[in-house]
Amino acid sequence: MVYDIHAPPAISRFPVADLGLAVETRNPDGSPTLLFAHGFGQTRGAWNGAASALADAGCRCVTYDTRGHGESDRVAGGADSGGGYHMDQFADDLLRLAEAQPQPPILVGASMGGLLGIVLAGEMRPVPFRALVLVDITPRWETAGVERILAFMQAHPDGFANYADAAEQIAAYLPQRRERKSEEQLRPLLREGADGRLRWHWDPALLAGGVVQESERYQPRLQAAAAKIDLPVLLLSGARSDVVSRATVDEFMQLVPHAQHVELSHATHMVAGDANDAFMREVVRFVQSLDPSADRRHAGAAQP
Template sequence: MDASQANPTAFATADGLSLAIDVHHAEGAPTLLFAHGFGQTRGAWNAAARTLAARGYRCVAFDSRGHGESDRAPGGDYHMQQFVDDLLAIAHAQPEPPILVGASMGGLLGLVTAGEVRPAPFRALVLVDITPRWETAGVERILAFMQAHPDGFASYAEAAEQIAAYLPQRRERKSEQQLRPLLREGADGRLRWHWDPALLAGDLISESERYQPRLFAAAANVEVPMLLLSGERSDVVSHHTVEEFLALAPHARHAEVPGATHMLAGDANDAFTAAIAGFIESLESAGDTAKPSAMRC
């Protein structure tokens, strides 16, 4: 198998769920563990994982519980600590402490895990367009898209049209092949998004903001090197939230990707992967010693 191709497998959680996992590249290479955002799947990392695997890294990406091909929680019971525990268990299952690359929700889970667990489960942490405090308007936009079509779609073309409207910066519409992992066909023949609808129950804005004190404390307690990658056009991360995060974690580095939105990896994969590779190479040359820095990709 080509080193950049995925080897699908599964991971059993402590409470008996099965999480879908892709592993790119051979054993023994430095490990990057990718954690996706809320409402995404491990497929969001496909292009980045292939690129970085071709550069010699072992890339592991998984579907969080309730997302993609991973099991849904019985009774729709989801709590932040379950996601943290899953991430920690997967990190501990790797042959060495991985470098975590976490987007949005995945980044927040990484912050909590890296800030609260000792010894550190990660060698380093890359946060993808997320900070302990976020811009509410951007999160509301994401949730509005996720909640917009509870009855699903009659065809893949209809779903592609909605994604194109949500991501106008993307030039190409998703094909049926690209959409198949993102949709499930119900008994009524309708196509619905891959996530468990129970994930969207309740007031998610208020619920998520309730965790912010924990996130601030965790960010201030992270000891491993960190890189924050933000999109120039992001509506979730702003200059204010970046400055606030860097004050909490002064050893962290920050890089802004020109033209990218919150969907940074999909908008600018070349710049995204180059920034990650550069960060890792700097760790190698510095012996994993974190140094304050600001960069622009």
């Protein structure tokens, strides 16, 4: 069957321990499977361009919203619960989704999504992935860059009066982008509240709960997990990133000496958005370099 690139991706709800995740599958009959995990505060929409192009190239591409993000469910109690989000929950969700694929997927993980991939690839046996593509993330990161991301997420608790206001704030946060986001592009990123104000898609409890506080404490665990990874690994970093630096990349390459590293000269931490053509080229090259015989199948795996 030929994949119709103009057909909308299949959207489903994938049940995890206590809620449901919004999942999109492009080219469901394709191979290999690429599973995309976005960063903290993003949605599966961050991968639209890459997933569509790779699906057109023959890959089966699965994107999803992590819990508390986008169209995935929020933890019961919301912000009033004091924050019900923890790194282990995110990792378990990703593990369940990976194990449900018809073949061990190649994980493409940006920022937090990449950290979850490192933990699972290093700690789980059997390993739930065939290979890892880490997008501008290493087990240790530059605190200032993460603080800038969190500051943006915390900056507008009362939301925005309209889409133009939101677009202006994104443009200030991402000055390297030439074009401002349109209302159509912003609709999946914002929710209209009862007061008519537009607020970001993420659950405010994400910022009040355990994920932010846990992240720094996770670094020793991430370093130990990275040292145990025996999968093919590609690290794509942005030369203008304030989250990943030469020091953190060098440290990662000592922990995972068989990994490949490519620095994209015009990219910041938002690698796929800043340099999508270069990002795609490197991902395709890496995928094509993998041994096809490693495309093992899970017997009786559920289709998300």
